[in-house]
Amino acid sequence: MIDKILNLTNEYENDTVELRRKIHQNPELSHVEYQTSRLVAESLSKLDGNLELVGDTGILFTMEGGKAPEPGQKYKTVLLRADMDALPIEEQVESEFKSRNKGIMHACGHDVHTANLVAVARVMSRLRGEWSGIVKFLYQPGEERGAGARRMIEGGVLLDPDVDLALALHVMPMDKGLVHLNQGIITACSDGFTLTIRGKSAHSRKPQQGIDAINIAGHIIVALNSIQGRNLDPFSTATLSVGMVSGGNATNVIADMVQLKGIIRSLDGRSREVIRDQIAKISSGIAKAFGGECECVFKDGYPSVSNSKEAARIVGGLLKDSYNELVSDIDMDSPGETCLEGCVIQDAQPVMAAEDFGFISQRVESLYYKVGTGNYGPGHSPTFDVDERWIKFCTRTMVLACLKLMEVRE
Ligand SMILES: [Zn+2]
Ligand SMILES: [Zn+2]
Incomplete structure (x- = not known):
């Protein structure tokens, strides 16, 4: 299965980076992510699934696995979440896709989260024959301000079918490829x-x-x-x-x-x-x-994000075991760029930052992890940046975690 995931993420890599750049160049503030939401809807339109608009800009895309479950087994429904909003910051990073919207910038990496979750949907769609269950892809507005996740819950995203487990990731100004995946409380x-x-x-x-x-x-x-x-x-x-x-x-x-x-x-x-x-x-x-x-x-304000101990244990073990394969074909500046062994850390300190995924983690079993995409400027600063070569790593970890968590556990 890992080989298939590697190949598919390579196949979609250019499209994913292109989508991320489009979103980066046209950042939108919390709750007015109209263009971003349209781009997501367009990208998902070719995939099998049901697309719903939640509120003004939120998108819920529901996909059903194509494999019949084993007799007597229960389907699992997993929600994968990305946030879409940018911040009121004037970008200082020079690139051909620098923000065109004056005073607005994707300085928290939500452009990457959105493009990544489109890539995850593409890969999951291609692998449909190999999994059973339901995946709900949620592209939510307003993480930075106005508790978009809470509005999505009020809009019914956790119901019908009821979500068993929710999964989200955040890119971080940390060493490239470093994963922080803790049990219990992780944000304030x-x-x-x-x-x-x-x-x-x-x-x-x-x-x-x-x-x-x-x-x-x-x-x-x-x-x-x-x-x-x-x-x-x-x-x-x-x-x-x-x-x-x-x-x-x-x-x-x-x-x-x-x-x-x-x-x-x-x-x-x-x-x-x-x-x-x-x-x-x-x-x-x-x-x-x-x-x-x-x-x-x-x-x-936002409640703490609390990670399911069991999900953190299962996914942490899985990522550790498959880490070398997952990074095997990622271009690195130097061979020692990422630490390979010990790159999945499960006892990092919680952070005093707030994250509105906490509203979701209050309601359903959840798992939220961080992926290092390079030590550039800090989050929420005009010099925040990511190494795009690591986006496919984000996609790989999320697909792998989702497939694993959909397996029925007793
Ligand atoms: Zn932020
Ligand atoms: Zn953020």
């Missing part, structure tokens, strides 16, 4: 908060007549920084940052209102609860002590 849960502090305005020559909201805000910011050191279990992982402060209108007026906005990132539910609780207590207590008030509003 992120929640926003807004504190609105109200005091009383006064002329600065008579401060005793006012309640200084800026002074209260200063005390609150300092106190919030003690939550990590004094309220959390030292072995828990969480961050809390105030990223925006706004308030006051004149240098000679005691400000009557200040707004603080920030973000909490946590890897476990307990820390999340403690931080939210303490923010509310500390901010209202301090405001009250100074004679003011503080209103605290939390906004639930």
Whole structure:
């Protein structure tokens, strides 16, 4: 089977790179990925399957395997997900397919994810006679902003037929070919908060007549920084940052209102609860002590992505065993470019970044892994780039993982 996958990914390599470049050159922001969505639909139109538009730009393509399942075995339905949106960043990487849309860039690799998932669909379609089950290919809008995955779930992508397992990958500015595939929690849960502090305005020559909201805000910011050191279990992982402060209108007026906005990132539910609780207590207590008030509003962000232990074990083992074959014909700058042995790491640290695949992983057994496509600029930076020679490696790992996970397990 691996030989067939290698040959098919080679056959489609040029088309995949061409599609990736088209998407890269015409990046679109979250929830307005109209052109990208059209390109995907066009590319899938020649394949056997059912194409549905979900929301304005999401695409769900459902393909059924052509092999009859063994008697008594149950079909599996696997969802493969790619995100399609770009970021409000001005590209600095020079290439013939540099972004044509001013101030918008694929700086997180979602162009690669989209083109890769089209390649996976092409390969799975050619291999249809060899697998039984159902694969749902999901091209989702708005990962960077606006929780596109949640909208897709609301649009019914996990139902009818019900998804047994979801799979996604993310390209990363890491060594080429390096795979991170962990069990359990791998990304942070992120929640926003807004504190609105109200005091009383006064002329600065008579401060005793006012309640200084800026002074209260200063005390609150300092106190919030003690939550990590004094309220959390030292072995828990969480961050809390105030990223925006706004308030006051004149240098000679005691400000009557200040707004603080920030973000909490946590890897476990307990820390999340403690931080939210303490923010509310500390901010209202301090405001009250100074004679003011503080209103605290939390906004639930993306939940953590949690990988199925079993799926991570199975796919991790499979990729380790077949790694040398999967990279055998990939052009490398130097023979030692990739580390070959030990290139599939299963005990990498979780990251404090958020990823909206968390909404899917909350609902169904899931597996999300990262593939190194070169140490260029960091993700979300104007110098982010990928080595396109490794896209077919992404396709190979995903096809292989999907086929394996569709096998019925007891
Ligand atoms: Zn991103
Ligand atoms: Zn991303």
